[in-house]
Amino acid sequence: MNKVIEFKNVYKSFGSLKVLQGVDFEINKGEIVCLLGSSGCGKSTSLRMINLLEQKDSGDIIVEGKSVDEIKDINQYRAKVAMVFQQFNLFKNLDVLSNCTIALRKALKINKKEAEEIAINNLKKVGMENFIHAKSDTLSGGQKQRVAIARMLSLNPDILLFDEPTSALDPEMVNEVLNVIKSLTHENRTMVIVTHEMNFAKEVANRIIFMDQGKVIENCSPEEFFTNPKTERAKAFLANSNIH
Amino acid sequence: MEFIKLCISIVKKNYLSILLGIRTTLVLSILGTLFGFVIGLFVGGIRAIKLDFNEPLYKKRLKRLIDYIGKLYIDIFRGTPMMIQALFFYYSLRSLFNWTPLVAALTVLSVNTGAYMSEIIRSGINSIDKGQIEAARSCGLSNIQTMFNIVFPQAVLNAFPSIGNELIVNIKDSSVLMVLSITELMFETKSIAGSNYRLVETYFITALIYLFLTGVASYVLNIIEKRMTHSKTSLPQSATNFENLVLAKGGSDE
Ligand SMILES: Nc1ncnc2c1ncn2[C@@H]1O[C@H](COP(=O)(O)OP(=O)(O)OP(=O)(O)O)[C@@H](O)[C@H]1O
Numbered sequence: 001m002n003k004v005i006e007f008k009n010v011y012k013s014f015g016s017l018k019v020l021q022g023v024d025f026e027i028n029k030g031e032i033v034c035l036l037g038s039s040g041c042g043k044s045t046s047l048r049m050i051n052l053l054e055q056k057d058s059g060d061i062i063v064e065g066k067s068v069d070e071i072k073d074i075n076q077y078r079a080k081v082a083m084v085f086q087q088f089n090l091f092k093n094l095d096v097l098s099n100c101t102i103a104l105r106k107a108l109k110i111n112k113k114e115a116e117e118i119a120i121n122n123l124k125k126v127g128m129e130n131f132i133h134a135k136s137d138t139l140s141g142g143q144k145q146r147v148a149i150a151r152m153l154s155l156n157p158d159i160l161l162f163d164e165p166t167s168a169l170d171p172e173m174v175n176e177v178l179n180v181i182k183s184l185t186h187e188n189r190t191m192v193i194v195t196h197e198m199n200f201a202k203e204v205a206n207r208i209i210f211m212d213q214g215k216v217i218e219n220c221s222p223e224e225f226f227t228n229p230k231t232e233r234a235k236a237f238l239a240n241s242n243i244h
Numbered sequence: 245m246e247f248i249k250l251c252i253s254i255v256k257k258n259y260l261s262i263l264l265g266i267r268t269t270l271v272l273s274i275l276g277t278l279f280g281f282v283i284g285l286f287v288g289g290i291r292a293i294k295l296d297f298n299e300p301l302y303k304k305r306l307k308r309l310i311d312y313i314g315k316l317y318i319d320i321f322r323g324t325p326m327m328i329q330a331l332f333f334y335y336s337l338r339s340l341f342n343w344t345p346l347v348a349a350l351t352v353l354s355v356n357t358g359a360y361m362s363e364i365i366r367s368g369i370n371s372i373d374k375g376q377i378e379a380a381r382s383c384g385l386s387n388i389q390t391m392f393n394i395v396f397p398q399a400v401l402n403a404f405p406s407i408g409n410e411l412i413v414n415i416k417d418s419s420v421l422m423v424l425s426i427t428e429l430m431f432e433t434k435s436i437a438g439s440n441y442r443l444v445e446t447y448f449i450t451a452l453i454y455l456f457l458t459g460v461a462s463y464v465l466n467i468i469e470k471r472m473t474h475s476k477t478s479l480p481q482s483a484t485n486f487e488n489l490v491l492a493k494g495g496s497d498e
């Protein structure tokens with residue numbers, strides 16, 4: 001197995017708040033990893049570090065064999081590790097299609113026609129091909145998140161990062177987005193998903209990484225994590241979430 | 245009645261110089277606002293950029309220096325009367341640029357407006373949620389690309405009322421540029437009043453003209469604003485309820 005993401009003893013503070021306190025884990029190519037943990041334990045921060053939206057204080061993060069400190073072209077790098085956000089973050093001044101093509105054209109220098117073909121293909125994957133000229137603020141939350149997923153897929157990234165993709169959604173829209181994410185799990189891409197949807201994690205993950213207070217305290221298969229958690233913290237966490 | 249008759253006769257006698265004054269006032273204020281807008285985009289944009297952590301130290305220092313100069317520029321031009329700015333720049337730089345009063349006046353008006361615009365643009369930029377900027381950066385757009393493709397279009401739209409307001413202010417405030425003997429509306433008024441000794445009537449006419457010009461300007465600006473926002477809001481369906489819910493929650497976990 002080859003490792004695509006390695007965290008080595010990563011530390012991070014915001015002022016006096018210690019957020020990551022020696023995070024260690026490895027993720028292999030094609031793996032689907034769910035990053036779990038209670039609120040504030042540092043999941044988002046870890047994920048954002050992979051995309052370089054946050055900077056570590058110490059330790060090392062190695063992506064595809066290369067330390068993030070050695071990355072020269074940060075923009076090209078970011079396009080290869082694209083991210084989906086809790087709040088969708090669609091570009092409000094652009095329509096659905098342009099949301100998906102803008103980075104292709106500006107960052108990856110792909111011409112308009114080709115970029116639009118790529119984008120439409122990906123919009124089809126998420127079932128949004130009939131909305132290509134809609135402005136983002138006319139869409140429902142679930143639709144927005146599906147467009148955000150298409151925007152990410154259009155970059156053809158090696159690593160897909162999801163930060164609580166369904167937490168800002170109305171309950172009835174959660175499934176449409178989870179189903180889209182599920183459909184991506186067959187594409188043999190590396191996916192790191194922060195989620196509070198335990199049933200979803202149980203179903204799609206190859207591995208669970210459980211964080212607590214800025215550290216990884218469980219790192220195992222979903223079967224093991226959900227049926228036989230080792231730490232008290234994980235037991236308490238699971239007791240508080242509804243799983244069936 | 246007598247008053248109105250007098251006014252009409254003043255207009256009849258002086259309509260040519262009044263029209264000339266209106267033309268100069270309009271040219272100055274429209275161009276001044278446009279140039280000021282460009283300056284504002286530039287200065288406000290640069291001031292709003294946050295350099296990436298991995299940029300080299302010299303760039304960060306340079307950025308800090310530029311920010312400082314930008315702040316100084318804004319403070320000086322917003323904090324002193326434009327009349328003094330006009331006098332000062334015209335006479336002190338005359339030997340250097342060899343410029344006419346009109347060019348000097350337009351320059352001062354543009355640079356002065358630019359100072360206000362910079363702050364307008366900057367607050368327009370700050371009103372855009374950080375999430376969109378992060379999303380743009382996360383898919384590989386550079387700082388500059390994010391500015392031009394995502395941030396500026398929205399910032400200008402959000403700030404449009406304040407941007408338009410600068411035009412209205414400039415139509416009136418360009419009157420102080422008469423200190424450079426520019427033949428704009430106020431200058432013409434002063435010389436008309438100086439020859440007919442009808443101060444009240446003459447200035448009353450000019451006030452009406454200013455009111456008319458600013459009225460037309462705000463009408464046109466309103467239309468433009470409606471056009472710009474209308475193209476954005478062609479709500480078809482479902483969004484509203486859910487949207488309200490998310491907004492009510494504050495949507496600010498990150
Ligand atoms: N830019 C920042 N400045 C200051 N504090 C921050 C910043 N970003 C995150 N934090 C704090 O760091 C801690 C960890 O944040 P993080 O977002 O990684 O948690 P999380 O595990 O994703 O939690 P959640 O499930 O609530 O999203 C939190 O207490 C948060 O308030």
Ligand SMILES: [Mg+2]
Pocket residue numbers: 043044045163164
């Ligand atoms: Mg989070």
